[in-house]
Amino acid sequence: MKKVLFLLLAFSLFSFKEKRPLNVVFFGDSITEYAVQPKGFITLIQQRLKDEHKDADYTVAGAGIGGDKIYDLYLRYENDVLTKKPDVVVIWVGVNDVWHKRLAGTGTDYVKFGRFYTALIKKFQAQNIKLVLCTPASVGEKTDYTNELDGDLNKYSQYIRDIAKEYNCGLVDFRALFHEYGLKNNPENKEKDILTKDGVHLNDEGNKYVADLMYKATIK
Amino acid sequence: MKKVLFLLLAFSLFSFKEKRPLNVVFFGDSITEYAVQPKGFITLIQQRLKDEHKDADYTVAGAGIGGDKIYDLYLRYENDVLTKKPDVVVIWVGVNDVWHKRLAGTGTDYVKFGRFYTALIKKFQAQNIKLVLCTPASVGEKTDYTNELDGDLNKYSQYIRDIAKEYNCGLVDFRALFHEYGLKNNPENKEKDILTKDGVHLNDEGNKYVADLMYKATIK
Amino acid sequence: MKKVLFLLLAFSLFSFKEKRPLNVVFFGDSITEYAVQPKGFITLIQQRLKDEHKDADYTVAGAGIGGDKIYDLYLRYENDVLTKKPDVVVIWVGVNDVWHKRLAGTGTDYVKFGRFYTALIKKFQAQNIKLVLCTPASVGEKTDYTNELDGDLNKYSQYIRDIAKEYNCGLVDFRALFHEYGLKNNPENKEKDILTKDGVHLNDEGNKYVADLMYKATIK
Amino acid sequence: MKKVLFLLLAFSLFSFKEKRPLNVVFFGDSITEYAVQPKGFITLIQQRLKDEHKDADYTVAGAGIGGDKIYDLYLRYENDVLTKKPDVVVIWVGVNDVWHKRLAGTGTDYVKFGRFYTALIKKFQAQNIKLVLCTPASVGEKTDYTNELDGDLNKYSQYIRDIAKEYNCGLVDFRALFHEYGLKNNPENKEKDILTKDGVHLNDEGNKYVADLMYKATIK
Numbered sequence: 001m002k003k004v005l006f007l008l009l010a011f012s013l014f015s016f017k018e019k020r021p022l023n024v025v026f027f028g029d030s031i032t033e034y035a036v037q038p039k040g041f042i043t044l045i046q047q048r049l050k051d052e053h054k055d056a057d058y059t060v061a062g063a064g065i066g067g068d069k070i071y072d073l074y075l076r077y078e079n080d081v082l083t084k085k086p087d088v089v090v091i092w093v094g095v096n097d098v099w100h101k102r103l104a105g106t107g108t109d110y111v112k113f114g115r116f117y118t119a120l121i122k123k124f125q126a127q128n129i130k131l132v133l134c135t136p137a138s139v140g141e142k143t144d145y146t147n148e149l150d151g152d153l154n155k156y157s158q159y160i161r162d163i164a165k166e167y168n169c170g171l172v173d174f175r176a177l178f179h180e181y182g183l184k185n186n187p188e189n190k191e192k193d194i195l196t197k198d199g200v201h202l203n204d205e206g207n208k209y210v211a212d213l214m215y216k217a218t219i220k
Numbered sequence: 221m222k223k224v225l226f227l228l229l230a231f232s233l234f235s236f237k238e239k240r241p242l243n244v245v246f247f248g249d250s251i252t253e254y255a256v257q258p259k260g261f262i263t264l265i266q267q268r269l270k271d272e273h274k275d276a277d278y279t280v281a282g283a284g285i286g287g288d289k290i291y292d293l294y295l296r297y298e299n300d301v302l303t304k305k306p307d308v309v310v311i312w313v314g315v316n317d318v319w320h321k322r323l324a325g326t327g328t329d330y331v332k333f334g335r336f337y338t339a340l341i342k343k344f345q346a347q348n349i350k351l352v353l354c355t356p357a358s359v360g361e362k363t364d365y366t367n368e369l370d371g372d373l374n375k376y377s378q379y380i381r382d383i384a385k386e387y388n389c390g391l392v393d394f395r396a397l398f399h400e401y402g403l404k405n406n407p408e409n410k411e412k413d414i415l416t417k418d419g420v421h422l423n424d425e426g427n428k429y430v431a432d433l434m435y436k437a438t439i440k
Numbered sequence: 441m442k443k444v445l446f447l448l449l450a451f452s453l454f455s456f457k458e459k460r461p462l463n464v465v466f467f468g469d470s471i472t473e474y475a476v477q478p479k480g481f482i483t484l485i486q487q488r489l490k491d492e493h494k495d496a497d498y499t500v501a502g503a504g505i506g507g508d509k510i511y512d513l514y515l516r517y518e519n520d521v522l523t524k525k526p527d528v529v530v531i532w533v534g535v536n537d538v539w540h541k542r543l544a545g546t547g548t549d550y551v552k553f554g555r556f557y558t559a560l561i562k563k564f565q566a567q568n569i570k571l572v573l574c575t576p577a578s579v580g581e582k583t584d585y586t587n588e589l590d591g592d593l594n595k596y597s598q599y600i601r602d603i604a605k606e607y608n609c610g611l612v613d614f615r616a617l618f619h620e621y622g623l624k625n626n627p628e629n630k631e632k633d634i635l636t637k638d639g640v641h642l643n644d645e646g647n648k649y650v651a652d653l654m655y656k657a658t659i660k
Numbered sequence: 661m662k663k664v665l666f667l668l669l670a671f672s673l674f675s676f677k678e679k680r681p682l683n684v685v686f687f688g689d690s691i692t693e694y695a696v697q698p699k700g701f702i703t704l705i706q707q708r709l710k711d712e713h714k715d716a717d718y719t720v721a722g723a724g725i726g727g728d729k730i731y732d733l734y735l736r737y738e739n740d741v742l743t744k745k746p747d748v749v750v751i752w753v754g755v756n757d758v759w760h761k762r763l764a765g766t767g768t769d770y771v772k773f774g775r776f777y778t779a780l781i782k783k784f785q786a787q788n789i790k791l792v793l794c795t796p797a798s799v800g801e802k803t804d805y806t807n808e809l810d811g812d813l814n815k816y817s818q819y820i821r822d823i824a825k826e827y828n829c830g831l832v833d834f835r836a837l838f839h840e841y842g843l844k845n846n847p848e849n850k851e852k853d854i855l856t857k858d859g860v861h862l863n864d865e866g867n868k869y870v871a872d873l874m875y876k877a878t879i880k
Contacts, residue, residue: 105542112732146374148375326545336511589812
């Protein structure tokens with residue numbers, strides 16, 4: 001009898017431990033900030049987890065703040081991400097690092113972008129957190145590389161691809177994926193209204209597309 | 221007798237008129253300014269005119285000033301170009317309009333680039349001057365559109381292609397031609413040293429390549 | 441009888457010529473564009489001319505377009521100002537030349553600001569038009585020189601003071617006058633709401649203040 | 661005898677502890693980086709400590725890197741400053757935060773400047789390190805506030821004065837001190853060659869002046 005009880009207890013403890021859900025945090029700028037809204041991609045992922053009865057296995061949360069650049073993420077990773085005790089962190093940043101050069105004279109030097117990004121990777125990996133890196137999708141959806149910032153976005157995206165490999169991180173290459181999607185679905189070479197509502201921020205279609213890709217990258 | 225004399229006179233006047241060489245002026249920024257140096261593309265064109273015994277039929281001259289943007293050309297077209305009484309003007313500008321946004325905060329708005337460019341075209345065409353427009357070739361020679369300013373250069377180049385058609389001007393599409401050339405001759409995706417020495421200004425190979433294209437566009 | 445008639449006719453012709461009003465055109469950016477609105481400084485000057493029964497002697501008109509820099513004025517002085525056959529032109533420009541460096545990367549180089557300004561002065565003076573130059577008043581009304589662009593605005597203003605003297609033009613030094621006004625009337629060191637509604641564009645008080653100064657500078 | 665020995669030992673231990681020199685680290689950008697050169701202000705302070713026989717009581721060291729902005733200091737304060745176990749840290753930063761807006765489109769937003777600066781202060785104060793903050797001295801030495809960046813430098817300097825008070829830090833107000841010095845010693849309103857060699861980096865006179873002020877602020 002005692003043995004059974006012990007086994008039962010052991011089992012329940014074990015299953016309790018097993019049942020602790022895997023904690024995924026999306027860390028980024030306004031695109032991620034908006035993702036927790038009703039039709040945002042984080043909300044869609046939460047929905048799907050319920051639909052597929054995996055919501056006991058995974059929790060997903062957002063930690064996005066509008067206007068953030070890579071160094072802003074570095075400043076707040078402890079308070080806004082580590083405190084959530086994540087198992088997986090998805091980093092999606094870069095649009096403002098490029099865009100704010102033009103917008104306000106306060107973008108991020110290419111070399112310093114790299115310096116802060118690698119520092120951030122190391123801080124997370126020192127906590128045994130798995131990382132998925134994302135390239136910045138678009139500032140303008142034209143597909144012939146005539147969006148003003150295409151060159152710089154391509155340059156920063158290539159950097160992210162390289163360090164994803166170097167630091168053994170996952171990668172969702174939105175820059176390439178959005179371009180491919182546009183080649184198929186944007187025959188009129190429009191600046192927006194394909195996956196975004198303004199060239200940058202996701203519309204409903206964009207949130208669905210991103211939710212699907214993010215799901216595949218983080219949920220098994 | 222009188223008639224013969226008259227015919228003779230008429231013929232000589234006519235031939236005198238015929239013999240006035242066609243006057244081609246290259247109007248632009250530092251790339252054009254350097255083109256009159258010993259190995260520059262204007263010098264190479266002059267050489268070739270001699271070699272092909274056409275130097276009595278054509279004169280070519282440069283009117284390039286480093287740092288010039290489209291509005292600088294507009295400011296000085298009277299003093300620096302009209303005074304040369306050109307039959308053909310080749311306009312090659314745009315690099316600084318894009319580049320100086322980043323370099324000094326003093327680039328040219330896209331809309332105003334168009335406004336000044338069309339104003340300049342009209343001023344020349346009002347003088348019955350034939351025009352050849354050129355797209356800005358490159359700021360960085362990488363072929364995968366990861367040069368920082370690729371997007372904006374593509375955008376301004378597309379505008380130039382459009383107005384060349386609209387205003388019935390010739391076009392030398394260096395932006396497209398340099399890209400094609402790079403795809404064949406820049407397998408390592410280098411930033412410079414293909415047709416330029418610094419990503420922008422022509423090296424010897426670049427001057428030869430441009431001289432050949434400019435020759436075809438202006439000399440019959 | 442005939443003589444009298446002739447004299448009468450002569451007199452009326454003469455007085456007709458005498459009565460041709462002096463034509464003043466205000467040429468500038470959005471500050472001048474807004475000046476023709478009901479409470480704008482051009483409207484206030486027109487009112488005062490009526491009140492003082494001088495509206496037969498003077499006409500005043502605006503030629504302001506929002507966002508204009510010195511080179512935009514140069515592009516449109518013929519169509520927008522010379523066609524109005526002005527006797528006096530008041531040029532008020534410079535805010536955007538400085539501001540757009542930060543706002544959009546498309547401000548005006550200091551050296552080129554001078555080049556276009558002097559070219560514009562010469563074009564007007566070649567038509568025997570009298571000129572009154574104005575320094576840019578403010579981007580931010582704080583009086584301790586902590587408005588972000590104070591240094592650059594001071595620099596460009598000094599240039600305008602110097603060429604006003606060099607080219608024998610009138611000068612309304614709004615930069616100095618607004619600063620003085622602020623020292624007396626802005627004890628809390630506010631950024632706006634003294635003479636402007638946003639640091640740049642005149643509020644009602646500002647329009648009154650400017651109308652008075654402009655009146656003194658152009659009307660005898 | 662034993663007791664005496666013990667007392668002697670105790671005393672020597674105590675005095676040994678007392679004799680541990682106070683460790684001062686200068687933390688900043690290129691101005692601080694150059695300060696360890698033969699005629700630099702850190703070298704001059706070291707010299708003076710020797711001359712005044714205080715070199716056993718104080719050690720001073722530099723941790724300056726050219727081009728650094730406030731967030732760069734935040735990235736490297738652990739490796740470059742905390743590892744030196746300082747008692748006092750002198751922070752001198754801000755020039756590049758303002759200047760790089762114009763130079764490269766990569767300056768620091770005013771709000772984020774504040775966010776990083778206060779974060780850095782808190783990190784140091786959590787280690788019981790005493791802080792001395794310095795305002796950015798100059799980008800251009802003209803005394804009539806016509807240096808292009810004067811407004812923005814004044815704005816950021818005012819912020820530094822405010823947080824020095826708020827966080828109970830020492831302050832060396834180079835912005836005000838250089839301006840005062842210039843009013844006395846720069847009657848020709850020169851852009852450089854008073855305390856700097858290029859408007860920003862200290863010349864010999866500047867290093868002496870700064871050494872003296874820094875000495876007074878850190879050495880008793």
